[in-house]
Structures are given as structure tokens and as C-alpha cells.
Amino acid sequence: MDLKDRIISSYIAQRETQIPVNRYVHQLRCMAIDVFEKRGFPMPNDEEWKYTHLMPLLKRDYTIFAPQKTSVERKDIQPYLLDDLDSFRLVFVDGVYSSWLSETTHQDKDICVLSHALSLKKYGSVIENYYSKLIPNQEGLSALNTAFSQDGAYIYIPEGTLVEKPVQILYLSTGRGADHTLLHPRNLMILGKGAHLQIIERHHALGNHSPLSNSVTEIYANAYSHLEYFKIQNDIPQASLIDHTFVSQDHGSQCSIGTFSFGGELVRNNLHVYQRDQEVHSHLNGLSILQGESLVDHHTLMEHAHPNGQSHEIYKGIFDDKSIGVFNGKITVRKQAQKTNAFQQSNNVLLSHEATINTKPQLEIFADDVRCSHGCTVGQLNQQALFYLRSRGIPEKQARAQLLFAFSREVLEHIPIPQLKNHIHELIGKKLNVHFEFAL
Amino acid sequence: MLNITNLHARIEGKDILRGINLEIKSGEIHAIMGPNGSGKSTLSSIISGKEEYELTQGSLLFEGEDISGLSPEERAHLGIFLSFQYPVEIPGVSVTNFIRTAVNASRKARNLEEMSAAQMLKKIREKSALLGIDKNFLSRSLNEGFSGGEKKRNEVFQMSMLEPKLAILDETDSGLDIDALRIVSEGVNTLKSSHNAILIITHYQRLLKYIIPDYVHVLYQGKIVKSGDRELALELEKKGYDWIKKEVKKFQ
Ligand SMILES: Nc1ncnc2c1ncn2[C@@H]1O[C@H](COP(=O)(O)OP(=O)(O)OP(=O)(O)O)[C@@H](O)[C@H]1O
Ligand SMILES: [Mg+2]
Numbered sequence: 001m002d003l004k005d006r007i008i009s010s011y012i013a014q015r016e017t018q019i020p021v022n023r024y025v026h027q028l029r030c031m032a033i034d035v036f037e038k039r040g041f042p043m044p045n046d047e048e049w050k051y052t053h054l055m056p057l058l059k060r061d062y063t064i065f066a067p068q069k070t071s072v073e074r075k076d077i078q079p080y081l082l083d084d085l086d087s088f089r090l091v092f093v094d095g096v097y098s099s100w101l102s103e104t105t106h107q108d109k110d111i112c113v114l115s116h117a118l119s120l121k122k123y124g125s126v127i128e129n130y131y132s133k134l135i136p137n138q139e140g141l142s143a144l145n146t147a148f149s150q151d152g153a154y155i156y157i158p159e160g161t162l163v164e165k166p167v168q169i170l171y172l173s174t175g176r177g178a179d180h181t182l183l184h185p186r187n188l189m190i191l192g193k194g195a196h197l198q199i200i201e202r203h204h205a206l207g208n209h210s211p212l213s214n215s216v217t218e219i220y221a222n223a224y225s226h227l228e229y230f231k232i233q234n235d236i237p238q239a240s241l242i243d244h245t246f247v248s249q250d251h252g253s254q255c256s257i258g259t260f261s262f263g264g265e266l267v268r269n270n271l272h273v274y275q276r277d278q279e280v281h282s283h284l285n286g287l288s289i290l291q292g293e294s295l296v297d298h299h300t301l302m303e304h305a306h307p308n309g310q311s312h313e314i315y316k317g318i319f320d321d322k323s324i325g326v327f328n329g330k331i332t333v334r335k336q337a338q339k340t341n342a343f344q345q346s347n348n349v350l351l352s353h354e355a356t357i358n359t360k361p362q363l364e365i366f367a368d369d370v371r372c373s374h375g376c377t378v379g380q381l382n383q384q385a386l387f388y389l390r391s392r393g394i395p396e397k398q399a400r401a402q403l404l405f406a407f408s409r410e411v412l413e414h415i416p417i418p419q420l421k422n423h424i425h426e427l428i429g430k431k432l433n434v435h436f437e438f439a440l
Numbered sequence: 441m442l443n444i445t446n447l448h449a450r451i452e453g454k455d456i457l458r459g460i461n462l463e464i465k466s467g468e469i470h471a472i473m474g475p476n477g478s479g480k481s482t483l484s485s486i487i488s489g490k491e492e493y494e495l496t497q498g499s500l501l502f503e504g505e506d507i508s509g510l511s512p513e514e515r516a517h518l519g520i521f522l523s524f525q526y527p528v529e530i531p532g533v534s535v536t537n538f539i540r541t542a543v544n545a546s547r548k549a550r551n552l553e554e555m556s557a558a559q560m561l562k563k564i565r566e567k568s569a570l571l572g573i574d575k576n577f578l579s580r581s582l583n584e585g586f587s588g589g590e591k592k593r594n595e596v597f598q599m600s601m602l603e604p605k606l607a608i609l610d611e612t613d614s615g616l617d618i619d620a621l622r623i624v625s626e627g628v629n630t631l632k633s634s635h636n637a638i639l640i641i642t643h644y645q646r647l648l649k650y651i652i653p654d655y656v657h658v659l660y661q662g663k664i665v666k667s668g669d670r671e672l673a674l675e676l677e678k679k680g681y682d683w684i685k686k687e688v689k690k691f692q
Contacts, residue, residue, distance in 0.1 A: 383492075384528045389538075391488045392598060393516035393546040402541070406532025406581075 003058045004040045007182075008033065010064040011147060021118045024128050032132075032146035039140030051326045051358045052268055052297040057212055057240055063178035064148075070094050070176045072206065077101060080204045081168055085419040087200075088167040090153045094174055095183050097151045109161050114154040114186055126156060130190055134218045134246035134274070142244045145216040149186035155199075159192035159222075166198035166417055173239075175209025187217040191225035191253075200420060202232045203241050210238035210265065217245045221253040223277070229257045230420060234427055235264040237292055242266075247273045249280045256283035258414060260424055261296040262431050272301040275309040275337075286315040287411040289404075289431045290323035290355075297326035302344075304337040304370075313344040316411050318404055319355035329374070330362040337367045344374040349381060349407060401432040441466045441637050442487070442606055447498035449486055456482045458662035459498070464606070467634040471648055471673060472641045474659035475681050480641045481525050483659070484608045488522040489515045502606070516542075517549035519605030523595035523612045525641075530582040535594065536564065538582050539601050546602065567600040571627045572620075588615030596624050600631055607631070608639045613647040625650030645677040658684055 001009075011033050021029075041058055042049040072093055081089065088111045091101035097113045104112045117123040118131070135142045153169045171185045191197055205211050221227050233241065241264055247255055261267055273282045288296045302311045317325040327346045348357045361374040381403060389399035405428065415421040442464040449457040456479050464470050472480055486493050487500070489512035500508045507515055530538075544554045555563070568578065571593055583591050592612050599607050609628070613621055628651055632638065640651060648656075648670060656673045658666040660681070665688050666672065676684075 382528070385530050387485075387490055387512060388524065388528045388530065389542075390512035391490075391516055391522050392538075392542040392602065393513050393549070394542055395513050395545060396511065398541070398545070399513075402533055402538075403530070406530065409532040 003062060004036075007064055007144070007148075008037055014065055022121070022124055022127065024124070025118050025131065028132050029147050032143040035138060035143035036140050036147060039138060039143065041140060048299065048328075051324070052266065052295060054266075057266060060180040060210065060212075062180045062182040062212065064182055069096050070174045071098070072101070072172060072174060074101065076206055077170065077172060080170055080172070080202055082200065082419045082423055085168070085417065086165045088163075088165060089170070090167065091170045091172065092151055092185065093172050094176070094181065095150055095185070109158060109163065110154060110156040111163075111167055112154050114152040114188055115150060117154040117188070123154075126190070130218065130220055131188060132218070134248055134272075135216065135244075141214055141242060142216050145184045145186055145214050145244070149184040149216065152186035153189070155187075155189040155197065157191050157195035157197055157225075160194045161192065162196045163198070166200055166420075169199065169201045171203040171213065171215070173205045173209070173211040173213075175205065175207045175211070179209045181209065181211045183211055183213040183215075185213055185215040187215075189217070189219045189227075191219075191221045191227055193222045194224045195222070196226045197228070198417065199227070199229045200232065200417075201230070203235060203239070205236050205239040208236075208238070210240070212240045213242070215241065215243045217243070219245070219247045219255070221247065221249045221255050223251040223253060225250070225253045227253075227255045228416060229255070230415070230417075231257070231259045231269075232424070232427075233259065233261040233264055233267050233296070235267075237263065237294065238265050240264060240266040242268045242270075244270045245272070247271075247282075249273065249275050249277070249282065251277035252279045254281040254283075256285070256414060258411070259286040259298070260427070261286065261288040261290070262427055263290075264294055264296070266295045266297075268297045268299065270299045270301075272303070273311070274303045275305055275311075278306045278308050280306070280309045282309075282311040283414065284311070284313040284315075285411045285414055286317075287408050288315075288317040288319070288325055289408075289428060290318070290325065291320045291431070293322045293324075295324040295326070297328075299326075299328045299330075301330045301332070302342065303332045303334070304340040304342060305334045306336055307338045308340070309337060310341045311343065314411055315346045316408055317346070317348040317357060318351065318407070319348065319357055320351040322352070322354045324355070325357040327357070327359040327376075328362065329360070331364070331372060331374070333365045333367050333370050333372065335366040338369045340367060340370040340372070342370070342372045346376045347407070348376075348378045349404065350378065351381060398434050401429070401434040404432055441503055442639075443499070443501040443504075444487075445499045445501075447486070447500060448496045449482065449493045450496055451482075451493050455496075456493070456662055457486070460659075460662070460664060462657070462664060464637045464639060466605070466637050468655070469632070469638045469640065469651060469653045471653040471656045472639065472659050472664075473643065473656065473673065473676055478659045479662045480659050481610055484522055484610045484639070484641060487515075487608060488512055488520060513545070514549075516602075517546050519636075521599050521602055521604030521607045523592070523599055523607065523609045525610040525614075527583045527586075527591045527595055529584045529586075531584045533582045534579055535582055536578045539564065539598060542598070543601055563601065567597055570600065570630065571597050572623050573597055589617060589620050592616055593620060593624060596627055600627060603631065605636045606639065607636070608641070610641045611643065612640075613642055613644060621647065622650060645673045648673050660684060660688060
């Protein structure tokens with residue numbers, strides 16, 4: 001039986017034992033499993049998955065439902081949280097919420113567990129208005145998530161509320177009782193009018209197993225709200241992540257999403273930002289620094305549907321060994337979206353002959369008064385610059401790192417949380433195998 | 441200090457240096473002149489350790505030690521400095537941070553303690569004042585958007601921070617205006633002592649009015665074809681290279 005068949009039969013078998021949900025969600029799940037049955041996993045002939053092949057992953061013998069509740073020590077999770085940062089925390093272990101590792105709130109805003117919101121009556125109307133509304137109708141992977149997701153972050157920030165500290169969301173897998181686990185993290189975030197929220201999200205495997213996380217996040221940024229969302233993807237070399245993040249932005253809102261990809265076997269980021277009203281700003285940034293045989297695929301879709309929208313995308317990649325980068329940046333400007341200003345840039349450095357990068361900008365412009373620019377570069381490390389630095393006494397390793405850091409700089413400028421910035425600098429230093437003594 | 445004997449070098453199958461002999465002792469100033477494309481910058485890159493060139497014959501000694509197998513940074517740590525003819529622009533690396541890293545890397549390699557931030561700042565102030573460098577300049581990205589003259593001045597600033605034993609100045613004068621030429625030359629002269637040496641590559645006599653060479657050499661087709669004192673530079677300025685080219689032909 002292949003993975004898809006096993007998934008469908010276990011869905012039928014285990015449905016009864018799932019945490020009860022409201023009728024609306026129950027119906028969604030039934031519909032979702034039908035979609036998944038029809039669509040299944042993306043096949044290699046799917047144009048959107050041309051360079052990223054799931055087949056080798058899908059051949060693994062996944063445990064469809066995570067084993068019984070496992071617990072982890074506080075010290076085990078410390079390396080994956082910014083410990084010195086005063087923050088709300090939502091920690092999930094093998095797909096299950098860990099209340100004792102988390103720090104939530106229900107005061108004037110909800111920062112809590114999604115399963116809670118899906119089952120309690122008081123959240124019914126919010127869920128019916130927002131849950132699963134941004135997901136494309138006939139897409140197999142996100143449907144699979146809807147059918148199976150158990151837990152995730154639920155964040156509801158009412159109008160005019162500024163969340164005083166960032167929210168850290170951590171998905172851990174332990175691999176206890178299963179070498180290959182399939183996980184379906186699911187987040188729902190709603191920012192009321194003028195609300196402000198900062199999120200740091202991370203998926204990490206403890207131990208030596210190979211999890212596949214099929215994650216879905218839906219975000220509604222209502223008028224004049226401001227979201228800053230950072231994804232740290234620095235998982236172990238055999239862990240994979242398929243992330244679907246859907247963002248719907250209302251009038252005058254600002255969203256910036258930074259994705260820092262330094263590890264994992266296969267990481268696919270489907271990022272879809274929809275500007276549903278005027279004067280919206282969207283910033284999408286990415287930095288990938290890969291080694292070994294890691295693959296990171298950024299598929300972005302920036303959709304301008306109303307006038308005076310702005311979008312700014314910068315993705316930088318540094319690829320060593322046999323690593324693979326994919327960047328597919330689609331920008332759609334609908335007919336009404338006059339005076340759109342869309343900018344997209346992808347810059348890449350290949351450090352080895354065996355590393356590859358596939359980049360493809362896709363512009364679909366139906367309005368006439370717009371400014372759209374895109375650019376893509378692929379190069380090697382500048383040898384003249386390297387010689388220059390070395391001839392002044394800077395050792396090769398450090399000179400290379402300094403040049404690569406300088407190359408990445410543009411993407412790092414947009415991190416407003418100092419602890420996060422330091423942490424990312426540290427991760428880059430580790431990746432490049434140097435210690436930066438000062439802020440460069 | 442520097443001893444080059446019968447040095448041959450090639451790149452991409454093309455012989456560029458074809459038997460260079462050059463000895464520079466500490467305390468000396470040498471100037472190399474010569475027509476475009478004769479191999480002057482190639483020689484300076486090879487002394488500094490640029491790896492693209494293949495050394496096919498001869499030897500390269502610095503303070504008696506064969507340095508031909510050393511990396512560029514190891515040569516820098518020994519005290520070799522090259523002021524580039526065309527300094528590269530390096531966006532995202534500021535002049536100050538770069539110079540701090542470079543100074544401390546050399547100190548570390550020589551088993552000296554790293555310089556404290558305060559000491560470093562003091563030294564940076566002192567040297568930049570000496571060369572008339574504006575302090576805004578120091579926070580800018582290395583060479584990015586610098587004018588031709590600013591780039592050259594910045595090279596000499598780095599030299600003054602690193603205090604090399606052997607400084608090679610590859611056309612440091614080109615791009616400098618008349619005042620800058622004087623300021624930079626004075627800067628170079630204050631660094632000069634009996635313990636170090638300077639190799640100047642230039643096309644013009646005017647720099648040699650400020651920095652007075654003990655020897656002047658003419659490099660042509662990858663060989664030093666003539667050596668003399670500063671009078672030779674004056675003669676070249678007056679007569680050009682034709683007579684030298686003719687001499688070489690006759691000799692061949
Ligand atoms: N990387 C290279 N590949 C091929 N040829 C090279 C390379 N580097 C130098 N050359 C050639 O070697 C010769 C010497 O060049 P070099 O730059 O050393 O001359 P130069 O004497 O410094 O000239 P100039 O006075 O114009 O600065 C030239 O013919 C040049 O084209
Ligand atoms: Mg030259």
C-alpha cells in the first residue's frame with residue numbers, strides 16, 4: 001500500500017478517536033480528505049514541483065499518527081528558543097501541545113492552542129469566518145493538513161492591540177516510537193485592525209529520525225495591522241518541511257515575512273500573499289545558506305489586487321557542496337491594481353561545482369500603470385575581493401565568511417528583534433564556520 | 441629583504457614574467473617603471489601570493505625564506521603589503537571593521553595580543569588625520585563608490601595601519617590630484633624607516649620627486665631590462681621607452 005492509501009485508510013480508522021471539533025470543522029475535514037484522495041501528493045510532472053521531488057520522501061514508512069504523548073525536558077528545547085527573549089511561547093511535541101513548556105494568554109487577546117479554538121463554542125464564529133478560508137480549493141497537501149491537523153497556534157489579536165512581546169512557536173519532534181513521522185502543524189493568526197504582532201516560528205527534530213512536516217499557516221491582517229513573521233529553518237539534515245503560508249492583507253496593512261533556511265533535507269516554502277485592499281505593503285525576505293545535500297525551495301506568490309500596493313522581495317542564497325536552491329517568484333497584478341509597485345530580487349552564490357540553483361521569476365501583469373522590476377543573479381564568490389582581503393592578512397576562511405556575510409546583509413537588516421538578530425548572526429557564523437567578533 | 445632570482449611566471453599558457461632578478465634590502469626604495477602590459481602588476485600580485493599564476497622557474501625569497509608556497513595572508517603576516525592598482529569594491533564591509541579585522545589577524549598570527557577598540561580607534565584617528573581622510577569615509581563600505589583618488593588614499597591608509605616591512609605601491613599615484621599626491625607621499629615618507637622597504641610602480645617621475653628612490657628599474661616584456669638611479673626616471677620621462685625597446689631588440 002502506498003503512503004497515500006495508508007493515509008486515507010488510517011484517516012477512516014482513527015477519525016473517531018480524534019479530539020472533538022465543531023460541526024463546521026468536521027465537515028471541512030471530510031471534504032479535505034476527499035480532495036487529498038483525488039489530488040494526492042504532487043507528482044514529478046507537476047510544473048510547480050519540477051525541481052523538488054517528493055518521491056524519495058514518500059517512499060518512507062511513515063507513522064501516520066504520532067505515537068502517544070511524549071514529553072521533553074525544558075533543557076532539550078532551550079537551544080531552539082530564544083531564551084533571553086521575553087515572549088509568549090507555544091511549544092508542540094510530536095504534534096501535541098505541551099502546556100508546561102508554553103506560555104499563553106487569554107487576556108485581551110488569545111495566544112493559545114488551535115485545537116482548543118476548534119472545539120470550544122465561544123470561538124465558533126471566528127473559526128467559521130476564518131479557518132481554512134485561504135487554502136486553495138483543490139490542493140492536495142494543504143487538504144491533507146486540514147484533514148489531519150491536531151494542534152497548532154491560534155492567535156487572535158483584537159483591534160488596536162499591540163502585542164507587547166513576540167510569540168515564539170516551536171514544533172518539535174522526538175522520533176520516539178517512530179523513525180519517520182508525518183506531522184501536520186496548523187496555525188491561524190488574525191490581526192485585528194491596527195494590531196501589531198511579531199512571530200518567530202521554528203520546526204526542529206530532536207534525535208536522529210526523519211520527520212516530514214506538512215505545515216499550514218493562515219494569516220489575516222486586517223486594516224492597518226502590522227505583522228512581522230520570522231521563520232527559522234535550521235533543522236537536522238534528514239528532517240523535511242513543506243510549509244504553506246497564506247496571508248491575506250487588508251487596507252493599509254503591513255506584513256513582512258523573513259525565512260532563514262540553513263538546514264533540513266527538503267524544505268519547501270509556499271508563500272502566498274494576497275493584497276485584498278488598497279495601500280498594502282508586503283515584504284518577503286529569504287536567506288538560504290546550505291551545505292551537504294539540502295534542498296530549499298521558495299515558491300512565492302505575490303498577488304496585487306487593488307491600487308497602490310507595494311511589495312518588496314529579496315531572496316539570497318549561498319549554496320555549497322551538493323545543495324540545491326529553487327526560487328520561483330510569481331507576481332500577479334490584477335487589472336484594478338493600478339500604481340502597484342512590485343520589486344523582486346534573487347541573488348545567489350554557488351560555492352561548489354555540484355551545487356545548483358534554479359530561479360524563475362514569473363510576472364503576470366494585467367494593469368497598465370504599474371512599476372514592476374525583478375532581477376536574478378547567480379555567481380561565484382568574487383575572487384578579486386577574496387584576494388584583496390587575504391592580502392591584508394585576513395585568513396581565507398574568515399575572508400570568505402566576511403564576503404558571504406556582506407552578501408547576506410540586505411536580508412538581515414530587516415530583523416527588529418535584537419536577540420533574534422544575534423541568534424541568526426550566530427547561526428550564520430556556525431554555518432560558515434567562523435566566529436564574528438563584532439557586528440559586521 | 442626581498443630576493444627574486446630568475447623568476448618566470450605564466451597564466452593561461454602565456455608567459456608573463458620571463459626571468460626577473462630583483463634584490464631589495466631594508467631601508468631601500470625601489471621604483472619599477474615600464475610600458476603598459478609589461479608585467480609590473482603581475483610581479484606585485486605574485487609577490488603578494490595571488491594563486492592564479494604558475495611559477496615555472498626561479499625563486500622568491502623574503503627575509504631569506506622561500507615564500508612561494510605561502511598563502512596571501514601568510515605573506516601579509518610576514519609584513520608584505522600591496523597597494524592595488526585597481527582596489528576592488530567590497531559592498532557591505534565597512535572600512536573600519538575591515539581594518540580592525542586585518543590588523544588583529546596579523547597581530548594574532550604574530551602572537552601579539554589583539555588591539556583594544558580604544559587603541560584601534562586612536563590609531564585610526566591618527567593615521568586618517570595624517571592622510572587627510574574624512575571620518576565619515578571610515579564607516580562607508582570598502583571602496584564602494586569611492587573616487588579613484590579616494591581609493592588610492594584608502595590603500596595608503598591601510599598601509600599605515602598595517603605597518604608592513606615591504607610595501608608595494610602599484611600606481612598609487614594615478615588618480616591622485618596634485619595636493620593628494622603630496623599628502624599621500626608625505627604619509628608614505630613618514631612610514632619609511634631603515635627597517636622597511638618600498639617598491640613603487642609608477643609611470644611618472646612626479647611621484648619620485650616626493651618619494652626618492654634609491655634604484656629605478658625598467659620592466660619590459662617580463663624582464664628587468666635596465667636599472668639605474670633616479671636619473672633614469674628623468675631620462676625616461678624625457679625620452680620615453682623607444683630607445684630601451686631598441687636596445688633590447690639589438691641585444692636579442
Ligand atoms: N589573468 C590574466 N589572464 C591573462 N592575461 C593576463 C592576466 N593577468 C595579466 N595578464 C597579461 O599579462 C600582461 C602583463 O599585465 P600586467 O597587468 O602585469 O601589466 P602592467 O605592467 O601592470 O601594465 P599597466 O602599466 O597597464 O598597469 C598583460 O599582457 C596582461 O594582459
Ligand atoms: Mg599594472
